[in-house]
Structure formats: C-alpha cells, structure tokens
Amino acid sequence: MTENGVKTEEQGHIEAAQPKRIKKKRGDFRFGPTLGEGSYSTVILAREIESGREYAMKVLEKRHIMREKKVPQVEREKQVLSRLDHPFFVRLYFTFQDTERLYFGLSVARKGELLSKIKQLGKFDLECSRFYTAQIVSALQHLHSLNIIHRDLKPENILFNDKMQIQITDFGTAKELKDSGDEPRSSSFVGTAQYVSPELLKDKKACKSSDLWALGCIVYQMLTGQFPFKAPNEYLIFQQIVNCKYEFPEDFDPNARDLISSLLQLDPMMRLGSSSCGGYEKLMEHPFFTGIDWENLANQAAPKTM
Ligand SMILES: Nc1ncnc2c1ncn2[C@@H]1O[C@H](COP(=O)(O)OP(=O)(O)OP(=O)(O)O)[C@@H](O)[C@H]1O
Numbered sequence: 361m362t363e364n365g366v367k368t369e370e371q372g373h374i375e376a377a378q379p380k381r382i383k384k385k386r387g388d389f390r391f392g393p394t395l396g397e398g399s400y401s402t403v404i405l406a407r408e409i410e411s412g413r414e415y416a417m418k419v420l421e422k423r424h425i426m427r428e429k430k431v432p433q434v435e436r437e438k439q440v441l442s443r444l445d446h447p448f449f450v451r452l453y454f455t456f457q458d459t460e461r462l463y464f465g466l467s468v469a470r471k472g473e474l475l476s477k478i479k480q481l482g483k484f485d486l487e488c489s490r491f492y493t494a495q496i497v498s499a500l501q502h503l504h505s506l507n508i509i510h511r512d513l514k515p516e517n518i519l520f521n522d523k524m525q526i527q528i529t530d531f532g533t534a535k536e537l538k539d540s541g542d543e544p545r546s547s548s549f550v551g552t553a554q555y556v557s558p559e560l561l562k563d564k565k566a567c568k569s570s571d572l573w574a575l576g577c578i579v580y581q582m583l584t585g586q587f588p589f590k591a592p593n594e595y596l597i598f599q600q601i602v603n604c605k606y607e608f609p610e611d612f613d614p615n616a617r618d619l620i621s622s623l624l625q626l627d628p629m630m631r632l633g634s635s636s637c638g639g640y641e642k643l644m645e646h647p648f649f650t651g652i653d654w655e656n657l658a659n660q661a662a663p664k665t666m
Pocket residue numbers: 395396397398399400401402403416418450466467468469470472473519529530
C-alpha cells in the first residue's frame with residue numbers, strides 16, 4: 361500500500377485516491393451578524409477565513425435538540441438538503457459538529473422571506489405573482505420528481521437570494537416517499553394551519569398533492585395579501601379548509617381564479633399538477649402562466665417591482 365492509501369499493482373487494481381473531504385470546524389470561520397432565529401436554531405452569516413466564501417451557518421444546540429426530541433428532524437433536514445441541487449432551493453455545502461453544537465453550511469438567501477415581501481408590498485401584481493408562482497411550480501416539480509414532499513410550504517419558508525430568485529428552505533419536516541408518492545401516506549406531522557391540506561386534517565394523510573394545496577394558498581396570498589382560509593382560531597380555519605370554503609375578491613383575474621380553484625380541490629387526485637390530473641406538464645400549460653419561459657426561469661431577472 362502506498363503512503364496515500366492507494367493499492368499498488370500487486371495488491372489488486374489501482375484505485376484513484378479520492379481526496380477525502382476534510383470536515384470543517386468552527387475555527388475555520390469568522391462569524392458575522394445573525395440572519396435569523398428559529399425554534400431550534402440560529403442562522404448566522406459566516407465567512408470561511410481561508411476561501412473568503414460566505415455561508416448562512418445554521419447552528420443548533422445539541423442539548424436543546426435532544427431535550428426537544430428533534431434529532432429525527434435534524435437528520436431528515438440533512439438527508440433531504442444533501443439530495444437537493446437546484447437553483448430554487450437553499451444549498452447545503454457541508455455539516456460539522458463540535459461538543460455542544462451542530463452546524464449546517466447553507467447558501468445565503470440575503471433578501472429575506474416571501475412573507476416579508478408580501479407584507480411590504482401589501483400584495484403582488486399579476487406579473488410578480490406569475491413569475492414567482494412559476495418558480496415555486498418549477499421547484500415543486502423538481503422536489504416531487506425526487507419523491508420528496510415538503511409538507512410545510514409557506515411564504516416564511518420561501519426565501520430570496522441576491523438575484524431575487526426563490527430559495528425554498530426548512531426540510532426538517534419533509535417526507536421522503538418510498539414510492540411515486542401519489543397515494544396519500546399517513547403523516548404524524550401537521551404543517552401550518554393556514555396552508556394545511558384537507559386530507560391531512562381529515563385522515564392525517566399527506567402526499568405530493570398536499571404541497572399543491574399549499575401552493576394554491578400561497579398564490580391566493582400573493583395576489584390578495586390575505587390567507588384564503590382565515591378565522592379567529594385554528595379550529596375555525598380547519599373547518600373552512602375541510603369544507604373548501606373561501607372567496608375571491610371582486611374583479612379577480614379570471615386565469616388566476618381558475619388556477620387557484622384547480623389547486624384548492626378537496627380531492628388530492630383532482631388537483632391540477634397531481635399525477636392523476638396530467639402532472640406538472642398540464643399545470644405548466646395553464647393560461648395563468650402564458651408568457652413564462654419555463655426553460656430559463658432561473659436566468660430571468662425578477663420583475664422590476666420586486
Ligand atoms: N439560508 C438562509 N439564508 C438567510 N437566512 C436564512 C437562511 N435559512 C434560514 N434563514 C433565516 O433564519 C431564520 C431561522 O431559520 P431556520 O430555518 O433556522 O428556523 P425556522 O425554520 O425559521 O424556524 P422553526 O425552526 O421554528 O420553523 C429564519 O427567519 C430564516 O428566514
């Protein structure tokens with residue numbers, strides 16, 4: 361065996377010595393401002409001293425993770441993020457740990473959350489709504505092609521990078537399906553009240569189509585600045601959801617109305633974009649998306665009003 365561990369000729373075939381990726385450590389970084397706080401994490405801007413590269417360092421206290429029994433969620437987040445390599449998802453570059461903490465090295469989504477943008481503008485105009493709905497559709501098509509469901513898609517989990525492209529995040533509650541994932545599967549996790557699907561409330565089942573229901577809620581919220589299902593408490597919100605009880609404002613764009621109605625279908629198999637309704641191809645052909653260049657979405661400049 362040679363010094364770098366490569367087998368010599370007589371010891372069998374020559375293996376190219378794969379450079380083992382060296383685990384990074386806290387001391388390799390200079391930490392800057394905090395970008396945000398979660399229930400189990402703090403996200404801090406960090407610059408790698410040697411390379412000068414910047415990361416959003418998501419730091420979790422081991423003690424807190426264990427006490428709150430969130431180990432499976434952290435492992436799931438690492439597992440799912442490691443499989444995602446797509447322009448519309450936050451990128452995981454590395455993980456490491458020290459005695460007290462876990463560290464995720466993520467791409468920096470410097471322009472904040474979709475929720476903040478909707479609140480700041482009050483609501484999006486048609487052009488912005490079309491552009492960002494198309495980006496979310498493109499992202500969901502990729503995620504579902506890997507048989508992963510997000511399960512908690514909402515404007516707080518859709519961030520923006522410097523180019524004002526979406527960066528979907530928060531995969532601790534995602535589900536990796538064993539099969540094509542069209543059949544609803546029992547799910548112990550319930551998402552966020554305003555975006556949770558009727559099948560999850562009625563029979564605790566989630567499927568890819570549950571993310572399409574959340575998409576319908578998000579499109580409605582972009583165009584109106586309001587939730588489609590809103591009430592003074594969660595019980596009343598759930599009642600509206602399972603009865604699919606929501607209204608459109610006067611003079612609402614007809615194509616947008618048709619798209620949202622096709623997504624907010626009680627039966628997950630009846631939702632536009634689900635495999636039983638023509639899949640993503642049919643969804644992308646909806647008139648609401650007229651003018652969208654699906655092949656170049658990631659290279660297009662965001663609408664100027666953003
Ligand atoms: N890659 C990132 N770039 C910039 N900011 C980020 C990034 N990831 C998360 N943040 C911000 O940091 C904050 C915490 O995010 P994090 O995902 O750790 O927790 P969370 O999911 O928001 O909270 P919770 O765990 O309660 O759901 C959020 O406000 C988010 O906007």
